[in-house]
Amino acid sequence: MKKVFCVGELLIDFVAEKQGNDLSKATEFSKKAGGAPANVACAISKLGGKGVFVGSVGKDPFGSFLLNVLKKEGVDISLAQVSDTFTTLAFVSLAEDGERDFVFSRGADKELIYDPALKKNFHGNILHLGAATALLGGSLEKAYAKYLFDGLIKEMFISFDPNFRGDLWKDNEQEFIKKCMPFIEKSHLCKFSLEEAQLLSGKTDMYEACDILHEIGAEIITITLGKEGTLVSSENFKKIVPSIIVKPVDTTGAGDAFIGCLLYQIANLDSFNQVFEDNNLLLSMVQKANKAGAITTTNYGAIIALPTKAQLEG
Template sequence: MNQSNILVVGSSNTDMVIKAAHLPTAGETILGGEFFMNPGGKGANQAVSIARLGGNVSFICKTGNDIFGKQSMQLFQDEGIETYLFSDPNHPSGVALITIDSEAENCIVVASGANATLSPDDLKKADGAIAKAEYVIMQLEIPLETVVYVSERATELGAKVILNPAPACALPINLFEKLYLITPNQTEAEMLSGTKVKDLDSAKIAANIIHKKGVENVIITLGQDGALVFTTGEFHHIPAIKVKAIDTTAAGDVFNGALCVALAEGKDLIASTEFACKAAAIAVTKLGAQSSIPYRNELSLNQTVNS
């Protein structure tokens, strides 16, 4: 199957995870259960998702000159990802502290480290990677000025730019105009649109507001309610596949990675979203970020539904 080249520009972290009965409140100490470390970061998670699902992927990121950075590089090599990895001698690699409760909900605190120093000057050194990409996907765990630079450069070169606007923040209006697709979750859609997203009807209102800012297509992910797609002036609701969730960490990253793979294979946005929902459903049935990312051969319906 012929595929377009996909470029991921984003973060690489090491996740430190503790399972607990509930998420702590302010000032509360909880004796948790299982602890484990897992490679993560939204950019890395999406790059690994694309690789495991059969996409042609390159990844640009920045790590510290430390053990976590070296481990990340080895991981990307093992996954077969062409990586443009910049090393920052003055900042450590990114780290995320994650707590997961008994209902599979999580809270996450990220120390960005070297991710926060990935600059437009770095990207100028990797211009060849942008030039050969047909799809470019980014997130917001790297500096916004870098996201804006890549969006402008990729658009100049004819690539379709996808933004997963996580974690949520205000975006400059000129960025929307460079985007082929934006993929906020409910919280992010609320921030971008200024309207509360509590159900499908309110999600449609938010998607229309975001579209009017200049982005061509909008997909709002709705967790257990699936995803809302706004494309060519029409709304399409893609239901989620019902599973017993164990850990929702990286589910959104798997969704975005799978979405890119399907688009690169020539599927339309509706079929691509269906494919992405299936991949995300598998991911939430496993613990961890990259340890939960499925391979292409896992995406059969009987493997996405728990008995």
């Protein structure tokens, strides 16, 4: 089984309790571990895979809490760094349908320092780049680009999820689009929400959006559509794979569960070429990943809600 190196942020989600999606009215919050790349690493490890987290937390109680959560879930945290900067925080509100709104207080995640020694472990494995905060500057952004280069040199399977957060890119969406382009160009697999696909392609129609994103360079594209399933697109076919019916209470981590489950399956292939050459195999893998994402929405929080292998196969 191949390792999946997940690069990006690990942070605290303070989830507002007993109110709707207006954070100004919230008075009670629950502390949860979060951060898209960390969620993906946990999703892989909870399914029995080899998730490796590469990111930075603060030298404070929140940072210790986060690393302990990942370790408990079986994630390899040996490459995580600890910074003197305070751990990154996100404040999250939930509407009745489980949809979220975010406000960030950015901290230690931006302090990740590139380690050239990592690439000796990269050959033939998978690199997942979750970009929620990674393109906002700091040493993390520099490390992020260098790890992409190392991954390409070491013949890794490259996965990219832009994780667009409007609160982080207020009135600066064009800069976000520009910074995403090199990663879309070089990735074997890109996972987008519908909003992200439309934003990055400039097209409202998701099929036209896929065509544009393929032209940029993405080989396989998945566009997650919530309860409607996932659009899978490659150079020679496009198909919507339906999801299972659930009653969502919190959509936090659903996309991470999806891509984590998909990467877990890819990591178990004898050859990465199988995912490019066998459309039926790819569709069956996406179907299972849809189930992982749907299960995650039936519980509160991201990591705690990620399914185990037994839950996924049940």
